[in-house]
Amino acid sequence: MKELIWIxxxxxxxxxxxxxxxxxxxxxxxxxxxxLDKLQQVVQKARTLKGRVVALPCDMTQPQQVQHxxxxxxxxxxxxxxxxxxxxxxxxxAAREFKAETVQQLLQIxxxxxxxALEHLLPLYSQSTVxxxxxxxxxxxxxxAGYRGLPTASAYGASKAALINLAExxxxxxxxxxxxxxxxxxxxxxxxxxxxxxxxxPFLISAETAAQQIIKGxxxxxxxxxxxxxxxxxxxxxxxxxxxxxxxxxxQRTKV
Numbered sequence: 001m002k003e004l005i006w007i008x009x010x011x012x013x014x015x016x017x018x019x020x021x022x023x024x025x026x027x028x029x030x031x032x033x034x035x036l037d038k039l040q041q042v043v044q045k046a047r048t049l050k051g052r053v054v055a056l057p058c059d060m061t062q063p064q065q066v067q068h069x070x071x072x073x074x075x076x077x078x079x080x081x082x083x084x085x086x087x088x089x090x091x092x093x094a095a096r097e098f099k100a101e102t103v104q105q106l107l108q109i110x111x112x113x114x115x116x117a118l119e120h121l122l123p124l125y126s127q128s129t130v131x132x133x134x135x136x137x138x139x140x141x142x143x144x145a146g147y148r149g150l151p152t153a154s155a156y157g158a159s160k161a162a163l164i165n166l167a168e169x170x171x172x173x174x175x176x177x178x179x180x181x182x183x184x185x186x187x188x189x190x191x192x193x194x195x196x197x198x199x200x201x202p203f204l205i206s207a208e209t210a211a212q213q214i215i216k217g218x219x220x221x222x223x224x225x226x227x228x229x230x231x232x233x234x235x236x237x238x239x240x241x242x243x244x245x246x247x248x249x250x251x252q253r254t255k256v
Contacts, residue, residue: 002051003027006073006080008060008117009087011038013191014141017211018084023051030073030080032058033087060087060113070120079124081134082218084184085114086141088159092152103155110159114140114166122179131178139182139218140167144226144235146185148246151254171223183224184217186210187231203230 005022009015010031019029023046031039031053039055046053054077058069073080088110093102118138125136145153146160167183174181188204205228217225226232238246 003082004030004078004080005082005084006030006032007084007086008032008058008113009141011035011042014186014189014207014210014214015084015086016042017207018086018214019053020046020049021208021211021215023049023053026050028052028054028077030054030056030077032056032060032069034059060116061108063116063119066113066116067120070117079130079134080136082137082139083117083121084139084141084214085117086184087113088141090156093155094152095154098154103158106155106159107162110156111162111166114163118170125179126177135178135180137180137182137218138170139184139214139225141184141186142167144185144187144231147235147239150250181223182218184214185224185226185232187226187228187235203228203234 003022003025005027007015007019007022007029008031010019010029011033015031015033019031019042022029028051029046031042032055033039034057036055036057039057043053043055056069056072056076058065060066089106091102091106093099121138125131125134125138130136140163142163143156143160145157146162146164148157150157164183164185167181171181171183189210190204190206210227213227214225217227238250241249
């Protein structure tokens with residue numbers, strides 16, 4: 001059966017790379033993001049590929065738009081058997097520049113955008129006939145930045161930590177019920193967002209490499225797909241490092 005995939009944040013970066021990679025394999029890929037012109041550029045790139053890329057613009061921070069887009073998708077293409085909730089953004093925020101508004105903005109984009117989609121997808125997939133027919137998979141894109149608190153990441157890191165917990169909670173509750181929840185935790189990936197960063201990004205990889213890591217991981221039995229391995233190892237060591245070592249060590253090496 002040909003795959004039908006919905007990718008949010010599909011107009012650039014990891015989302016675009018995933019859409020094109022899946023289209024090369026013959027899948028029908030629906031991509032959503034705010035700007036139709038950018039989505040159409042991805043559609044144009046996919047015209048010679050084996051599969052299809054379809055643009056359905058959507059601002060994932062607007063619940064009515066999310067509901068409408070999912071309804072459009074059902075009417076035009078059907079219920080996807082794989083969803084990759086990838087839409088998100090990054091904004092550094094130093095403690096001396098702390099603003100509740102920035103936290104709210106990042107939570108709205110990174111967390112609520114995922115929540116609005118899940119609110120409509122989970123009831124659809126909970127129907128036993130649908131689960132049997134599609135074996136649905138929902139992948140939530142978070143970040144290794146959600147493992148531990150890091151300088152200037154009090155807003156971004158908090159949003160990604162929320163997504164990690166959200167994915168784990170759903171995985172536990174839906175385990176064995178036919179809905180396959182996955183968690184994707186990238187390290188630094190070269191995208192238009194990370195191009196704006198003014199700090200060193202160790203173990204930086206391309207969006208195309210990230211897409212291949214994600215596809216491989218989603219086809220495996222692993223719950224968490226984390227890459228590159230060097231960044232994964234570093235962040236997991238920091239995750240388990242005792243607080244009395246972690247805070248002074250990171251502070252000395254990342255003074256802002």
